[in-house]
Amino acid sequence: MKLKAGFEDLTEKELQILYGTLLGDSGIHTDGCYIEMWHSKEQEDYMRWKVKNLKNLQMTFHSRFGYDKVTHDYREEIYATSRSHPFVRKIESKFYKKVNGKRLKILPVDVLWSLGPLGIAVWYMDDGSYVADAKTLELCSQSFSEDENKTIIDFFKKKFNIEFNLKTEGEKCVLKAYKDSTKFLDLVRPYIIPSLIYKLGSNFKYSQLRLKKDFEFEYGHRLDNYADGKVGTCGNPAGHGHSAKLTIGVAGKVNPETNMIMDFGDIKKIVKEKIIDKLDHRFLNIDVPEIGYPTVENMVLWIWKELKPFLPNLYFIKLNETSTSECEIESEVDG
Numbered sequence: 001m002k003l004k005a006g007f008e009d010l011t012e013k014e015l016q017i018l019y020g021t022l023l024g025d026s027g028i029h030t031d032g033c034y035i036e037m038w039h040s041k042e043q044e045d046y047m048r049w050k051v052k053n054l055k056n057l058q059m060t061f062h063s064r065f066g067y068d069k070v071t072h073d074y075r076e077e078i079y080a081t082s083r084s085h086p087f088v089r090k091i092e093s094k095f096y097k098k099v100n101g102k103r104l105k106i107l108p109v110d111v112l113w114s115l116g117p118l119g120i121a122v123w124y125m126d127d128g129s130y131v132a133d134a135k136t137l138e139l140c141s142q143s144f145s146e147d148e149n150k151t152i153i154d155f156f157k158k159k160f161n162i163e164f165n166l167k168t169e170g171e172k173c174v175l176k177a178y179k180d181s182t183k184f185l186d187l188v189r190p191y192i193i194p195s196l197i198y199k200l201g202s203n204f205k206y207s208q209l210r211l212k213k214d215f216e217f218e219y220g221h222r223l224d225n226y227a228d229g230k231v232g233t234c235g236n237p238a239g240h241g242h243s244a245k246l247t248i249g250v251a252g253k254v255n256p257e258t259n260m261i262m263d264f265g266d267i268k269k270i271v272k273e274k275i276i277d278k279l280d281h282r283f284l285n286i287d288v289p290e291i292g293y294p295t296v297e298n299m300v301l302w303i304w305k306e307l308k309p310f311l312p313n314l315y316f317i318k319l320n321e322t323s324t325s326e327c328e329i330e331s332e333v334d335g
Contacts, residue, residue: 023112033084033085035057041076052257094110120187128199135182146166149175210315215272215276217244222283223294247317300318
């Protein structure tokens with residue numbers, strides 16, 4: 001299904017994201033000609049995800065410092081706007097009306113009943129929360145009247161068999177799900193982006209993911225100072241060889257533009273050029289003297305020094321010189 005938008009065709013996916021966020025935190029500017037979205041700096045990944053996935057609305061990402069009336073301080077704000085177009089005026093007529101001269105947000109029932117799991121997930125990412133200990137899910141719906149909230153309750157019950165309860169907090173309305181909170185989370189789970197995974201009830205907020213990639217190479221070395229009388233080949237005057245396995249780990253946030261921390265192909269290219277090509281089928285004592293005394297410990301330290309300038313998010317290295325002998329190094333991962 002597509003809707004003629006005037007910019008381009010809006011896909012069904014774009015409609016779901018647009019309707020979900022308009023039911024949530026986003027709005028249409030008072031002149032009715034462009035859509036605007038606001039989020040805290042902490043939700044920048046989410047904002048960029050929406051901008052990317054609303055391609056045909058030609059959203060533009062912005063950042064500025066604004067005054068926070070609550071904290072009485074200036075902080076960075078992020079927002080996005082669409083291009084002005086008559087199509088947005090048509091959408092505006094669904095979501096707003098004037099009452100006694102005031103412009104109020106209203107619940108468009110046809111839009112509500114068109115929502116699928118993706119649209120609901122966007123609404124929840126905008127305006128929802130989950131308290132894991134109490135197994136209680138909240139969907140903030142204070143923009144809508146009490147009667148409109150009852151319509152939302154009816155929608156969830158009839159379309160998804162999910163029961164919400166209406167709670168009023170002063171003049172604000174909040175929808176809460178208790179026994180059906182798990183059912184709701186299962187409905188939206190496939191669409192929750194990584195940086196908002198805590199909204200699924202995890203006890204932690206996503207900050208980093210970690211990638212690891214393995215490499216293999218062959219090398220020889222000789223440990224000249226190996227103690228006399230020890231069993232094994234390490235002190236062999238002619239040297240000895242190893243079939244080594246090297247594991248490289250990088251950490252970071254998912255880039256919403258690529259949906260990756262880093263491309264495995266890029267990791268492979270850097271490690272091959274800086275490490276593997278220098279060590280593979282080499283006699284380290286002669287061919288790679290910069291390692292120093294070529295124990296597995298010194299090899300790991302040298303690999304770290306060589307890679308870090310080219311992999312700034314490097315956090316882990318493990319080198320197996322045999323299947324039962326290994327050395328690893330790990331640094332702190334910034335959150």
